[in-house]
Amino acid sequence: MTVKLFKILIFGLFSLPALWLLGQWGFYAMDAPHDLGFNPQEASNRFSGIWALRALIVALALGPVALMFRLTWPIQIRRMLGLFAFFYASLHLSSYLGLDLLGDMDAFWEDIKKRLYILFGLGAFLCLIPLALTSTKGWIKRLKARRWKQLHRLVYLAGILAALHYLYMAKGNQLEPKIYAAIITGLLLIRLWRLWPRIKRRTMKPIAQDITIKRDKAQARS
Amino acid sequence: MVIRHRAPTDLRASDITPLALYRNRRAFLSMLGAGAILAGSLHAPKSHAQSPDQSARFDPYQQAPRNQGLSSSEELTAHEAVTSYNNFYEFGTDKGDPARYAGQMITAPWSVLVEGACERPGLYDLADLVPMSDLEERIYRLRCVEAWSMVIPWIGVPLHKILSPLGPTSKARYVQFETLADPKMMPGLAYPVLDWPYVEGLRIDEAMHPLTLMATGLYDAPLPNQNGAPLRLVVPWKYGFKSIKSIVAIRFVEKQPKTSWNQSAPSEYGFYSNVNPDVPHPRWSQATERRIGDFRRRDTLMFNGYADQVASLYTGMNLRRNF
Ligand code: HEM
Numbered sequence: 001m002t003v004k005l006f007k008i009l010i011f012g013l014f015s016l017p018a019l020w021l022l023g024q025w026g027f028y029a030m031d032a033p034h035d036l037g038f039n040p041q042e043a044s045n046r047f048s049g050i051w052a053l054r055a056l057i058v059a060l061a062l063g064p065v066a067l068m069f070r071l072t073w074p075i076q077i078r079r080m081l082g083l084f085a086f087f088y089a090s091l092h093l094s095s096y097l098g099l100d101l102l103g104d105m106d107a108f109w110e111d112i113k114k115r116l117y118i119l120f121g122l123g124a125f126l127c128l129i130p131l132a133l134t135s136t137k138g139w140i141k142r143l144k145a146r147r148w149k150q151l152h153r154l155v156y157l158a159g160i161l162a163a164l165h166y167l168y169m170a171k172g173n174q175l176e177p178k179i180y181a182a183i184i185t186g187l188l189l190i191r192l193w194r195l196w197p198r199i200k201r202r203t204m205k206p207i208a209q210d211i212t213i214k215r216d217k218a219q220a221r222s
Numbered sequence: 223m224v225i226r227h228r229a230p231t232d233l234r235a236s237d238i239t240p241l242a243l244y245r246n247r248r249a250f251l252s253m254l255g256a257g258a259i260l261a262g263s264l265h266a267p268k269s270h271a272q273s274p275d276q277s278a279r280f281d282p283y284q285q286a287p288r289n290q291g292l293s294s295s296e297e298l299t300a301h302e303a304v305t306s307y308n309n310f311y312e313f314g315t316d317k318g319d320p321a322r323y324a325g326q327m328i329t330a331p332w333s334v335l336v337e338g339a340c341e342r343p344g345l346y347d348l349a350d351l352v353p354m355s356d357l358e359e360r361i362y363r364l365r366c367v368e369a370w371s372m373v374i375p376w377i378g379v380p381l382h383k384i385l386s387p388l389g390p391t392s393k394a395r396y397v398q399f400e401t402l403a404d405p406k407m408m409p410g411l412a413y414p415v416l417d418w419p420y421v422e423g424l425r426i427d428e429a430m431h432p433l434t435l436m437a438t439g440l441y442d443a444p445l446p447n448q449n450g451a452p453l454r455l456v457v458p459w460k461y462g463f464k465s466i467k468s469i470v471a472i473r474f475v476e477k478q479p480k481t482s483w484n485q486s487a488p489s490e491y492g493f494y495s496n497v498n499p500d501v502p503h504p505r506w507s508q509a510t511e512r513r514i515g516d517f518r519r520r521d522t523l524m525f526n527g528y529a530d531q532v533a534s535l536y537t538g539m540n541l542r543r544n545f
Contacts, residue, residue, distance in 0.1 A: 117505065169505065172483075
């Protein structure tokens with residue numbers, strides 16, 4: 001019951017920015033007063049970008065929140081947040097490619113080659129595609145839980161790339177991109193800290209073998 | 223005699239001159255007759271300006287003659303856009319921050335420190351530095367490094383008319399300008415976005431070039447604070463950040479002076495920063511730009527379309543290396 005309520009609430013909350021953006025472009029198209037300002041494409045790129053990042057951060061944060069407070073509903077709404085991140089990233093890309101560059105793929109290609117922040121953004125977007133595609137129950141079954149989980153760790157790479165995208169885009173020494181990057185770094189550290197025992201187990205074994213082999217060789221020689 | 227510089231607060235009404243009104247007034251003036259007749263009627267006896275009921279008619283800003291030869295005939299960017307979509311990081315990094323917060327800046331009285339290699343250094347009152355009787359209107363394209371542009375009717379005097387009387391010496395090979403940095407009036411200074419105060423510079427021949435304007439107004443009125451009141455540079459063939467706002471110091475120097483964006487990211491913002499569609503920038507393609515108000519982008523022109531006048535300043539220079 002509460003999960004359903006949360007789902008509806010969060011769904012409504014994260015739908016509003018997109019509705020606002022579409023509505024404003026509607027007003028623009030009708031030559032009616034709108035709130036996109038004097039450079040609507042810039043406003044639209046930035047607005048959709050920041051909401052993609054926010055949805056991604058919330059999606060990343062739900063795991064630790066669930067663990068810390070021993071709750072299950074955050075895990076149950078996580079997929080929705082991930083899909084919102086993909087949805088806003090798609091809006092963001094459409095805004096940039098469609099409304100700003102007007103589909104000029106040559107200009108886009110030049111951007112990718114010359115501008116590191118665009119490359120980071122594209123990388124983040126490419127990471128999100130397989131996650132969105134395999135977000136259904138059918139895919140979870142098909143991939144088996146373990147493989148599916150491994151694949152979905154890509155979300156952290158997406159987060160890092162998105163943070164870099166924002167950091168490298170900002171002019172001068174601005175605070176906001178650093179705050180977002182700090183949050184993502186924090187979430188990543190929590191994740192690594194929880195994974196650490198497993199990483200240690202997996203990587204220590206070969207090293208231990210290596211040491212015994214060396215020792216044996218040394219003894220054989222003496 | 224110098225006409226007193228009106229405080230911007232006196233002119234709230236003209237701050238919001240709608241574009242249509244501006245066009246009508248200019249059309250009316252040109253109806254009266256072009257050239258000499260116009261200029262003659264404009265420079266009516268200055269004593270008239272003193273009587274209060276006449277002050278509106280003989281306002282030096284409304285009367286400033288247009289320099290047709292140096293003015294663009296392109297459609298003007300709306301007054302509202304020019305005065306509310308600004309980069310003036312001393313007031314915040316959002317484009318709306320300057321219009322939101324710059325009202326707090328006190329621009330009268332205003333003095334400018336003149337230092338360095340010149341015969342007449344000193345602390346000058348604005349009115350003593352800028353010859354108000356020489357105000358003229360120039361419609362220039364403004365190209366921001368962020369790949370947007372505007373067409374703005376500035377009012378001001380060519381910079382050489384300000385610099386020459388100061389007597390730059392042979393050691394004055396560059397000029398550095400500095401923006402006010404008063405944390406009480408400029409909330410953006412609380413953040414180290416740049417190394418404050420904001421500084422910019424020009425080579426002396428660039429500074430003395432007839433296109434280089436020291437603006438004190440736009441759209442027939444003194445500069446709104448968010449546009450860099452009470453005086454700012456306008457160098458139309460360079461990216462907008464070279465056109466430093468709210469100037470409090472002018473220094474004649476021998477070596478290339480430090481400039482704020484260059485210090486912040488030397489690989490991205492060169493000292494020259496001439497508009498050049500062929501030299502890419504790590505953040506924005508400089509090949510195209512969006513004229514504010516347009517939906518589509520348009521091609522960016524070499525030297526922002528002023529190549530005929532300024533290309534000779536840079537003959538023999540590698541513009542890719544000296545970006
Ligand atoms: C191919 C993929 C992408 C492209 C081409 C792209 C392009 C852009 C562009 C052009 C801007 C605006 C720059 C400016 O106004 O100067 C921007 C800003 C931004 N983008 Fe992206 N982006 C991409 C993917 C992403 C993704 C996947 C995310 C997040 C999940 C993201 C988050 C952001 C953020 C947070 C901003 C800054 C918003 C602000 O200034 O408030 N972008 N991006």
